[in-house]
Amino acid sequence: MxxxxxxxxxxxxxxxxxxxxxxxxxxxxxxxxxxxxxxxxxxxxxxxxxxxxxxxxxxxxxxxxxxxxxxxxxxxxxxxxxxxxxxxxxxxxxxxxxxxxxxxxxxxxxxxxxxxxxxxxxxxxxxxxxxxxxLFEPDMFYGPMDVDWEEVSKLSSDIAQILTEGEWVEVSAEKTSLEFSIEGRQGWADTGLFHNPGDYGNLPAGEAFIAPLEDSAYGKLTILYGPDRRLDSPITLKFKNGAVEEVEGFDPYVDHIEGLFKEHERARFIAELGIGTNPKAKRAENILECEKIRGTIHIAIGDNHTFGGINKVPFHTDYVVFEPTVVIGGKGWQKLLLEKGRLRV
Structure with missing residues (x-):
């Protein structure tokens, strides 16, 4: 700090x-x-x-x-x-x-x-x-907090710049296939270094993230973990016009999330794409650490109005995708950002 x-x-x-x-x-x-x-x-x-x-x-x-x-x-x-x-x-x-x-x-x-x-x-x-x-836990001081923050900062900032320059994203992984637009949105770096006025982010840190266009997501996202536990069985969120139109699965978390959608209709919309950059983040059952695991990505739904989006709702939750392949592109170019969980930066 x-x-x-x-x-x-x-x-x-x-x-x-x-x-x-x-x-x-x-x-x-x-x-x-x-x-x-x-x-x-x-x-x-x-x-x-x-x-x-x-x-x-x-x-x-x-x-x-x-x-x-x-x-x-x-x-x-x-x-x-x-x-x-x-x-x-x-x-x-x-x-x-x-x-x-x-x-x-x-x-x-x-x-x-x-x-x-x-x-x-x-x-x-x-x-x-x-x-x-x-979701911070004290033993994180001996894992994802104990890293070279200059290295994490540089990698996160480099990826954030790629996100800023991009216009569209395609994500694929086991039982996941999703595409959406990031055109005109700014990428942000969660560096772990909060030395300048207005700096903010998580501790432990280590990601680059961006707010996709809220009506642009199509496809399906299969998740294995909720915010603080491994699900009993995978569930799948099906996106159309940017919003989750259907939730498939048998885990009790399905009822929880459908209840939230009934209470807050705009909680359905895609809110964030994040790319993990912390080399010592390992724990999958805690989303604060899990979303920082280098080589993973996370997709959030809900509120994103505080970092470049327009959706305002009292809900924001991230879901991590393991071993993803991510392609990002713009007019006349495209880049393989991750290939089966390996960063190509």
Whole structure:
């Protein structure tokens, strides 16, 4: 994080797992050896990835006045529920009334805050350096956190540039065949180095990612793992016009995801393509680490409005594809980016 002694730091987590409260205290103690301006918040678990943090986090981050003014304008609950609201008006209020905003935020609740308006405002409009660590487990310090971050940063940045230049993508793997457009979208690198204003990403880091055009995906995606476990049996998501139109399989996760689709129709849409670049990421049953495994890709559905897309919904989940072949191209060119899980960069 390149934390400096004069900087304000905010640590946030939820109460989903007991060890997260232990981590909160340990991170707090370590932070205090560098800066005396460290605050911490533990809040009640929200139950899904991509939901906005609750009111107490907004208060600690921006101050009481921001929340009060957002409520007066009728915006606060709409933001928390990811309903239609004016981002411009919200940002104007936050900028006007914000006080003592931290320079560094380390967010390690069980459920992710990466794809939230909260994170977007902090990094884009306040230049906050933001580490998002959903599903983090302490033993990750001895695996995917213990890497050459300069090497990971360079590889991730090189692939992100290829994604930016590309217009279309074709993905194939066992029981998976998917194509979609990335024309006009920007690729991003999750480097693990958050030294400059506005830098953000995961820890452990190690991927390049992009938001596909939401209505462009066609084909099928077969997955073996949910966010935190191996499925009892594979399930297949069938895409048409960018959205999952059918879910096939017998694992209980099918009922879970279909229930989400009934609650949030726009959760069906393709949200992200990511390419893993971390050489020490190994664990498949934890999506935070799994999506970083070098030679894998992941496809997400749900929210992507915080990194170049237009879909706004309180849900974002990634699904990893192992040993994929990925071809990316544009007008007059194409590149074999991965061949059966081997990077060609």
């Amino acid at each position: 390149n934390l400096r002694e004069y900087e304000n730091v905010l640590l946030i987590t939820d109460d989903k797992k007991p060890y997260l409260m232990d981590l909160l205290w340990e991170f707090y103690q370590v932070g205090r050896t560098i800066s005396k301006r460290v605050k911490k918040v533990c809040y009640s678990s929200l139950g899904e990835h991509g939901k906005e943090p609750p009111e107490e986090v907004w208060v600690e981050t921006f101050g009481v006045s921001v929340v009060e003014e957002l409520k007066k304008s009728g915006l606060f609950n709409r933001i928390l529920n990811k309903e239609d609201y004016s981002e411009e008006d919200s940002i104007d209020i936050i900028k006007k009334y914000a006080k003592d905003v931290p320079q560094v935020v380390i967010a390690f609740p069980y459920y992710s805050t990466t794809h939230t308006f909260y994170r977007k405002v902090l990094t884009k409009h306040f230049g906050v350096r933001y580490a998002s660590m959903p």
